[in-house]
Amino acid sequence: MANTTTAHTHDDHDHKPHGLKRWLFATNHKDIGTMYLVFACVLFFLGGAMALVIRAELFQPGLQFVDPGFFNSMTTMHALLMIFGAVMPAWTGLANWMVPMQIGAPDMALPRLNNFSFWLLPFAFTLLLLTLFVPGGAPAGGWTLYPPLSLQAGDSFPLTIFAIHLMGISSILGAINVVVTIMNMRAPGMGLLNMPLFCWTWLITAYLLIAVMPVLAGAVTMLLTDHFFGTSFFTASGGGDPVMFQHIFWFFGHPEVYILILPAFGVVSEIIPTFSRKPLFGYESMVYASASIAFLSFIVWAHHMFTVGMPLAGQLFFMLSTMLIAVPTGVKVFNWCATMWKGSISFETPMLFSLAFLFLFTIGGLSGLMLAIVPADFQYHDSYFVVAHFHYVLVPGAVFAIMAGVYYWLPKWSGRMYNEKIGKLHFWLSTIGVNVLFFPQHFLGLAGMPRRIPDYSTQFADWNMVSSVGAFIFGFSQLLFVYVVWNAVRSGEKAPQRPWESARGLDWELPTPAPYHSWETPPSRDVVAHGTVQH
Amino acid sequence: MANAHASTHSEDKYYVPHDSVWPVFGSATLFIFMIGLCGWLNEWYGPGVFVVGIVMLIALFVGWFNVVIKESQGGLYNMQVDRSFRMGMMWFIFSEVMFFAAFFGALFYARQLSVPWTGGEGVKIFNKLLLWQDYNATWPTNGPAALGPRDDGSFETIPAFGLPAINTAILLLSGVTITIAHHAIKEGNRRILNIFLALTFLLGFLFLGLQAEEYIHAYTELGLTLSTGIYGSTFFMLTGFHGLHVTLGAIMLFVIWLRTLKGHFTPQRHFAFEAVAWYWHFVDVVWLGLFVFVYWV
Numbered sequence: 075m076a077n078t079t080t081a082h083t084h085d086d087h088d089h090k091p092h093g094l095k096r097w098l099f100a101t102n103h104k105d106i107g108t109m110y111l112v113f114a115c116v117l118f119f120l121g122g123a124m125a126l127v128i129r130a131e132l133f134q135p136g137l138q139f140v141d142p143g144f145f146n147s148m149t150t151m152h153a154l155l156m157i158f159g160a161v162m163p164a165w166t167g168l169a170n171w172m173v174p175m176q177i178g179a180p181d182m183a184l185p186r187l188n189n190f191s192f193w194l195l196p197f198a199f200t201l202l203l204l205t206l207f208v209p210g211g212a213p214a215g216g217w218t219l220y221p222p223l224s225l226q227a228g229d230s231f232p233l234t235i236f237a238i239h240l241m242g243i244s245s246i247l248g249a250i251n252v253v254v255t256i257m258n259m260r261a262p263g264m265g266l267l268n269m270p271l272f273c274w275t276w277l278i279t280a281y282l283l284i285a286v287m288p289v290l291a292g293a294v295t296m297l298l299t300d301h302f303f304g305t306s307f308f309t310a311s312g313g314g315d316p317v318m319f320q321h322i323f324w325f326f327g328h329p330e331v332y333i334l335i336l337p338a339f340g341v342v343s344e345i346i347p348t349f350s351r352k353p354l355f356g357y358e359s360m361v362y363a364s365a366s367i368a369f370l371s372f373i374v375w376a377h378h379m380f381t382v383g384m385p386l387a388g389q390l391f392f393m394l395s396t397m398l399i400a401v402p403t404g405v406k407v408f409n410w411c412a413t414m415w416k417g418s419i420s421f422e423t424p425m426l427f428s429l430a431f432l433f434l435f436t437i438g439g440l441s442g443l444m445l446a447i448v449p450a451d452f453q454y455h456d457s458y459f460v461v462a463h464f465h466y467v468l469v470p471g472a473v474f475a476i477m478a479g480v481y482y483w484l485p486k487w488s489g490r491m492y493n494e495k496i497g498k499l500h501f502w503l504s505t506i507g508v509n510v511l512f513f514p515q516h517f518l519g520l521a522g523m524p525r526r527i528p529d530y531s532t533q534f535a536d537w538n539m540v541s542s543v544g545a546f547i548f549g550f551s552q553l554l555f556v557y558v559v560w561n562a563v564r565s566g567e568k569a570p571q572r573p574w575e576s577a578r579g580l581d582w583e584l585p586t587p588a589p590y591h592s593w594e595t596p597p598s599r600d601v602v603a604h605g606t607v608q609h
Numbered sequence: 610m611a612n613a614h615a616s617t618h619s620e621d622k623y624y625v626p627h628d629s630v631w632p633v634f635g636s637a638t639l640f641i642f643m644i645g646l647c648g649w650l651n652e653w654y655g656p657g658v659f660v661v662g663i664v665m666l667i668a669l670f671v672g673w674f675n676v677v678i679k680e681s682q683g684g685l686y687n688m689q690v691d692r693s694f695r696m697g698m699m700w701f702i703f704s705e706v707m708f709f710a711a712f713f714g715a716l717f718y719a720r721q722l723s724v725p726w727t728g729g730e731g732v733k734i735f736n737k738l739l740l741w742q743d744y745n746a747t748w749p750t751n752g753p754a755a756l757g758p759r760d761d762g763s764f765e766t767i768p769a770f771g772l773p774a775i776n777t778a779i780l781l782l783s784g785v786t787i788t789i790a791h792h793a794i795k796e797g798n799r800r801i802l803n804i805f806l807a808l809t810f811l812l813g814f815l816f817l818g819l820q821a822e823e824y825i826h827a828y829t830e831l832g833l834t835l836s837t838g839i840y841g842s843t844f845f846m847l848t849g850f851h852g853l854h855v856t857l858g859a860i861m862l863f864v865i866w867l868r869t870l871k872g873h874f875t876p877q878r879h880f881a882f883e884a885v886a887w888y889w890h891f892v893d894v895v896w897l898g899l900f901v902f903v904y905w906v
Contacts, residue, residue: 091628099628181625183693186632186673193636201644208651229651236643243639246704254696258689259623288704292711299846302650304836306756307715313752313839315723322711385731591625 090590098193101185102590103170104487106192110167111480113195115556117159118473120203122549124152129511129545131528132538145528146214147206153217154234157334158241159199161468164476165337166191166248169276171487173252175581176270178261178593178602183254191248198240205230205237216526218323219294221308221316225301232302235294242287249283252276261580263599267358270579274361275340278368282329282336285372290326293319317382324375332371335467336364338435338475339406342428344579345482346410349425350417351576356409363402363409370399380448381455389448396446403439407432422574423497427478430470430505438466441516456526459519465512469548470505477504477555484559485573489587490566496558503551510544578605624685631673638665674864681881682873691880698884702891705854709895712850716843716902720748724839727753751838764832766840769904772823776816777900780855783812784893787862787886797876799869806866809889813859820852847903851895858892861885 090096100106127148131139140148170188174181182188205212210228213219219234227234256277260269269277297319299305306312308319339360347354354360376384376392410432419425441463445451454460485491514537519525523534530538571586583601584592642662648654680686686694728746729737737744741753755762767773786808793801824845827833835845865885868874874882 095628098633099630101626101629180623184697185625186629187697188632189629190632190635193633194639197636197640200640201647204644229653232647232650233644236647240639240643246701250697250700250704253700254693257696258693284700284704285707288708289711289714292708292715296712296715296842296846299835299842304834305842305846306752306836306838307719307842309752310727311752311754312756312836312842313724313727313746313750314719314842315727318715318718318723321718322714325711325714594622 100189100192101181103174103182103185103188103592104588104590106182106185106188107167107170109192110163110170110195113192114160114164114167114476117155117163117199119552121152121155121160122552124148124155126545126549128152129542132530133542134539135530135532135535137529140528142528143211143214146216146526147212149526150213150215150217151202151206154202154213154237155199156468157217157330158238158245159195161334161472161476162245163195165276165279165334166245166252168272168337168341168476168479168483169248169252172483172581173255173273173276174259174592175486175584175588176273176579177256177259177264178580178597179255179259180591180594182251183259184251187247188251191244191251194240194244194247198237198244201233201240202237205233208233218320218327219297220323221297221300221319224297225308232298235298238294239291242291245283245287249280249287252280253284256280261593261596261602263602264580267361268602270340270581271343271354271357271360271364272337272340275336275338275343275364278364279333279336282333282368282371286326286329286333289322290330293322293326296322317379317384320379320382321376324378325372327378328375329368329371331464331467332367334472335435336367338431338472339364341475341479341482342410342431344577345424345428345478346413346432348482348574348577349422349428350414350419352413352417353578354409355412355415356405359405360409363405366402367399370395370402374399377446377451380451393446393448397443400439400443407436407439422481423492423494423501424478424482426498426501426505427474427481430501431474431478434470434474434505434508435467438463438468438471441466454519456524457519458515458523458525461525462512462515462519465515469512470508474504480559482574483581484562485569486581486584486586486588488563488566489569490562491569491573492558492562492566496554496561500551500554500558503554504548507544507548507551511541511548512544514538514541514544580605621687623687624680624690626676626680629676631669631676634665635669635673638662638669641665678868678873678881691878694880694884698887702887705891706895709847709850709898712843712847713898713902716847719839719843724748724750749840751840755838757832757837757841758834759832764837764841766833766844767823767827767831767904769900772819773900773904776819776823777896779812779816779819780893780896783809783816784890786812787889791882791886794869794874794879794882795876799872802869803866806862806869810859810862810866813855813862813889817852817855817859820848820855844903847899851892851899854892854895858885858889861888 090102091099096105097109100109125148127140128145131137131145170182173179208229210230213224213227213230213234215223215227225231256269256273296305296307300308300314306314308314308316310316343354343360374392374396376388377396380389380392421429441459445454445460445463481492481497518534518537518541521534523530569586572582573586574582580593580597580602581588583597583606639662641658642665645656645659645662649656649659724746726733727736727741728744729735729741730746744753749764749766751757751762751764757764786805790802790805790809793799793805833844834841836842862885865882868881
């Protein structure tokens with residue numbers, strides 16, 4: 075197959091490479107996308123298992139199962155695994171599958187780089203997971219790695235730092251690939267403002283990734299040199315400042331949370347119109363809102379650290395800029411509602427997940443507004459309220475959108491339909507589970523329960539028990555997801571060419587299942603502009 | 610986008626490579642490299658694994674670029690592929706800019722905010738009254754504990770208008786020589802190209818030599834080391850990472866020079882040359898920032 079161009083593969087288009095080589099030496103965007111998604115799923119269950127360790131320990135007051143050090147390792151590792159190992163790779167996997175299909179491109183622009191980005195991840199997480207077995211145990215200072223605590227880690231310290239470096243390289247290269255693919259590989263007639271919103275939100279996400287992952291690399295490099303080479307970036311006695319780490323970290327960290335959620339906006343903006351049988355309301359305002367959110371994400375970072383001490387002017391600035399984000403986000407939420415207005419809505423699994431996203435992400439957004447208020451944040455900071463807030467935006471936010479996307483596109487990918495009944499069961503168990511899990515944590519936080527503790531005062535016992543029950547319902551119902559996908563791919567009903575009759579976009583113009591090489595010849599301008607279905 | 614049209618001609622398809630061992634080899638390489646470094650820092654074992662990683666890294670670059678150069682010389686890349694490479698390089702350089710931004714950010718934050726606060730500025734007056742009465746928080750500083758190699762905690766800095774100014778001139782001159790080489794490649798003047806490209810990387814290596822001289826001077830005579838408080842930290846990390854980039858840039862220029870000697874590149878198609886030239890200019894601009902904010906003001 076060496077030196078085969080897409081021109082050659084035209085003659086033998088189901089000639090896929092076979093065996094292990096297909097995956098190790100992959101350059102095909104669909105194969106790499108599949109690897110990303112499978113990897114994300116594995117890490118989702120690993121990170122989920124850690125979350126269940128946390129919730130098992132917190133089921134009752136007192137120390138039951140694990141010692142406090144290991145508990146802290148679990149919170150730290152759970153976060154790192156879920157953010158860098160589950161959600162981000164899942165989005166990159168979806169981007170790999172969908173971006174070339176949606177813009178009419180034969181593949182990603184830089185296919186070898188694409189495979190490099192993927193294969194860095196298993197190695198990065200090998201490094202990170204190795205920390206569980208080294209003297210001193212896994213990192214336990216929180217995923218934010220604040221010094222001086224993080225500097226006091228044992229042998230896990232350099233492993234964690236270098237794992238983050240590898241993840242960062244992977245993300246940067248993956249993001250460069252997405253930007254270049256979108257900017258350079260669109261079919262003729264596919265203007266930027268004709269692109270499906272998933273491509274738009276991913277373009278903006280990729281820009282954020284390229285801008286902030288290097289900053290994280292810089293921050294952890296400073297930690298490394300502080301630990302091993304005698305620098306004093308974060309040591310006050312040498313003129314440094316531990317708070318400086320927090321500023322640099324959150325300059326990365328806040329755009330990072332939008333990296334996790336922006337592609338979700340894209341997916342939901344594809345699904346809601348399809349199942350409302352109406353075009354998306356306010357397409358351009360969606361694009362501009364996404365871009366505004368991305369811009370604002372660079373000037374709000376210090377709202378994560380109101381309580382560490384900063385000048386009043388700083389607190390005011392970061393409070394107000396944070397609240398400003400509610401405007402573009404509100405535009406999005408209203409647009410989704412307006413899209414559904416007077417639509418003829420049906421409730422298949424992808425739509426159910428998208429609707430849950432709409433409601434539950436908004437709850438997370440509103441608790442975010444509460445946290446943005448400086449005096450209120452003094453109360454909420456580092457409490458379970460914060461935990462509830464960011465889990466509402468990340469689990470029924472980002473994770474639900476990923477699942478919605480998988481249900482939505484699975485028929486096009488595999489050529490087979492999933493079992494709608496089990497899909498709906500998965501949805502309801504997840505949605506009920508996630509609310510039982512996280513809603514009580516608002517109460518716990520407001521009542522004063524701090525985050526990242528293995529034991530707590532007995533007054534918090536009831537809601538912790540409820541929360542833990544929800545955690546196990548949610549966690550185990552995800553096995554259904556694996557079953558549904560596995561079942562569909564193995565023995566699902568054959569999917570029609572257009573599994574959802576009102577789905578629009580180039581991805582749906584391809585045959586089902588999507589051919590190994592997406593658009594070897596770019597679609598005609600007419601297809602790009604109108605598709606092949608009359609509205 | 611008009612160019613995507615061209616892909617209807619089969620000889621002008623967008624080239625999608627197949628079956629490459631290098632990406633997965635590269636991932637394994639970085640893993641060996643980093644676990645080697647981890648084990649060495651943790652004193653689990655010596656530098657052996659790390660050295661294996663370095664060797665693999667060199668093999669990676671040679672091997673991967675070899676394939677790309679062969680494909681490029683074989684005419685597999687159309688203009689659209691060329692544009693992908695260009696955009697990829699630009700965004701890569703942007704990511705590098707952001708990496709340096711983190712360290713410049715640390716420098717500005719320390720100088721403008723945290724050092725004055727440590728010295729008791731404004732509402733932080735209690736730092737002065739209770740914690741560090743004798744600390745004179747003026748830049749350059751190595752902190753209230755006066756960290757550093759000298760017993761009395763003193764250290765000296767390198768004046769801007771000595772070696773650093775000469776280094777500035779060298780890098781600016783190398784920016785001129787690479788531009789002359791760029792014009793020469795466009796005009797097909799290979800002799801000028803070869804000479805000025807060689808001059809460029811020689812200037813790069815000269816810069817590095819002088820930088821090494823400066824480091825030795827700082828370590829042996831000025832009491833200025835990596836552990837001389839926040840000044841030493843920011844000074845050596847900023848100039849050190851810059852020096853690393855100059856090293857990489859100069860090696861890249863050297864490779865491009867070898868390729869021009871072999872007759873690669875045409876007046877129309879010379880992406881690799883331009884990518885390295887952009888990289889070199891980027892390294893130049895970072896230096897100007899360093900010269901102004903680290904050495905001068």
